[in-house]
């Protein structure tokens with residue numbers, strides 16, 4: 001069974017059609033990137049896949065579980081990093097990750113905090129209040145909470161945002177090795193070079209529909225940007241109220 005599968009997935013917010021019959025299949029071990037213009041439905045898709053939102057119609061399967069029927073089971077077995085999410089300002093990274101360890105039932109959380117704060121190079125700020133951290137330091141802590149319970153499927157919106165170039169290279173290596181070990185990564189990004197460098201397959205979504213899927217490694221330089229411009233740029237604007 002694939003890691004993620006949607007059939008005819010649709011989501012209306014009042015008279016706004018955010019998703020319109022989305023069919024997606026992401027196999028286990030893939031590093032899949034979902035690209036699309038602002039408002040095309042990427043966040044809505046991830047929120048439905050992670051049991052945070054109920055679709056209007058269609059079916060969803062995540063690790064063989066229906067996130068609409070069993071949202072808690074899905075949220076326990078995946079890692080999630082939404083866009084612009086920070087650790088609570090009033091906790092230190094250590095306290096926050098210990099809290100995550102409690103929620104995820106991790107028995108050796110202290111050892112894992114050591115491991116992930118080492119990998120993501122934030123051991124030196126483990127006991128600093130999060131309100132006093134830089135944006136990049138907060139992103140490192142949030143990346144640690146994604147992986148600390150060793151999920152087999154991870155959803156990340158803009159994984160490299162706010163990271164300096166050396167840390168971007170580290171995180172790219174972490175994400176690639178995570179998938180090489182047989183796990184699955186579902187990314188959403190606006191950065192073509194991130195998708196080109198990292199993803200084994202990308203899907204381009206526009207107006208809540210999947211318009212094309214490509215292997216970015218098989219494209220010429222800037223090929224993804226050209227594909228994006230062709231597939232998305234030529235579309236007619238969609239009016240609110242379309243069903």
Ligand SMILES: Nc1ncnc2c1ncn2[C@@H]1O[C@H](COP(=O)(O)OP(=O)(O)OP(=O)(O)O)[C@@H](O)[C@H]1O
Nearest residue numbers: 013016017018036037038039040041042043044045
């Ligand atoms: N809670 C909500 N209530 C009403 N409309 C919403 C809600 N969330 C999203 N929308 C609308 O649904 C559409 C899809 O939004 P979504 O956030 O999924 O897009 P996106 O591709 O993630 O956009 P971006 O790249 O700008 O983050 C947009 O038209 C948006 O305005």
